[in-house]
Amino acid sequence: MPPSRFRPGLSRPNAPPGEVAWFAFHGDELLVRAVGGNDRFDVPIAADLADLGLRVVRAQPLGELDGRSCRSAELAPGSPAPAGHAYVSLRRLHGRIDPELFDLAGTAYQVQHWDRAHQYCAACGAELETGLDERVKRCARCASSYFPRITPATIVLVEDGPRILMTRQARFPAGMYGLVAGFVEPGETLEGCVAREVHEETGVDIGDIAYFGSQPWPFPHQIMVGFTARYAGGELRVDTRELEDARWFHRDALPTLPPPLSIARKLIDAWLARPAR
Template sequence: MSLCYMFHKGRVILAGGGRVPEHGEVPDCLAARFVNSGLVDRDGADDVWAELADECEIPTGFEACERRTCWTTAGEEQFFRIGKAFHYMDWERTHKFCGRCGAANVFDDKEWAMRCPRCGELIYPVICPAIIVCVERDGKILLGHGVNFPPGRYSVLAGFVEPGESLEECVAREVYEETKIRVKNVKYFASQPWAFPRSLMLGFTAEWESGEIRPDEGEIEDAKWFAPDEIPEYYRGVSISARLIEDFVRRHGGGGEKCSAKKG
């Protein structure tokens, strides 16, 4: 059984019941609108990704779904498979031409890279590392309300790693830039691929060292310390941000009854 991960304007196309369709289920009207396609895995599996033309109409029996929330119907395993397929699709879509000489790239299935036939430049799939951190102080967690968050939603702090920077240095810099808080005892927690569109999230925990909260209004509108039974609405899903928050609540004995976690 091979699956077909189709994408239309950034959304994933799912069949009835919120599942990824098998390749043989894809109707001709969709297959004819493939702009590009390729394999999802390097190990010889037959699962494929496909990019649909923007003007393509989605037929009855299929639905264009938001990738961030499709885990509720497709399940956690397929959520990450969808992310992997989208990552490859987006990489090929945004690297059609060589950034060195401007020639049209071709896919090299041995290197699993985009190769320039003119100058030989190789472009491998782009992965952008980003840190995400649970900062604690006296049994409370630091959460921020991002400028693009829905009203009332908070999360742990995050940011992209810059050139010449270690992960621990990035944690310290991002927390300070967003809140003017200095941290210590930075410890690795877990990692997670996050294909929105090409991130690798690296989770950490840290402790408050000094400073009082002064939010960087360009990135976050508000930041506060929350006790385990004071946690506001947060994005639960299958995100590492939720795992960090829920790990904090467990470790500090919170019952979670007052947490208003949302799935959307």
């Protein structure tokens, strides 16, 4: 894997004037500028977003990308996109922006979400101060600290020979199925979460749980931890409180799959790349 071009940091580097890459959000959408003629995008570069006629509610440093200062920003509600720019959701940006910028946009979204949500202390109500040495909000009155919230969730590909267990939620696009996923509960291991979620949602028991990989999922602040597992017994029954449907699908007859940006798709593609058993 090539080294990342991004260097996280809180202090603003000595970049030339006008060399700030802005990851500015209007609600849940990122401000981008069109480049080229193939529906490609970049982020705006400006010393100050006021130069583009935009009002920033609050901003946070992110670090450096290719030696250029990067900052996240929350834009004032109702701010129109400047000429040549547009507001685009992160999901729609996948594959249409430099992959390093896409990853950094996810980081920026989580940072600005945390910044917006932590203005006052939940313990005593005092205004919070931003830490200078680490990403934290601190209360000078009662010494409470508020770090960015990261919510762990697991997702698992359950295989049984040439078939895998797939699930569908009502909010999915027509015909699309995904994998069993769920949030980790207090006191629970990641593997325990995997087994519990599969049994609760489908009635299936699993074994041979193995780590696959992880993915930041900034919608708004999850990290998805992927696993593989093997069917170990149990009859399929669908928890209709959580799912619309759950089925076993043969590798030669899969439904519409999750989008390529998701770890669910990476799990499925890796399984398909292995020889059929």
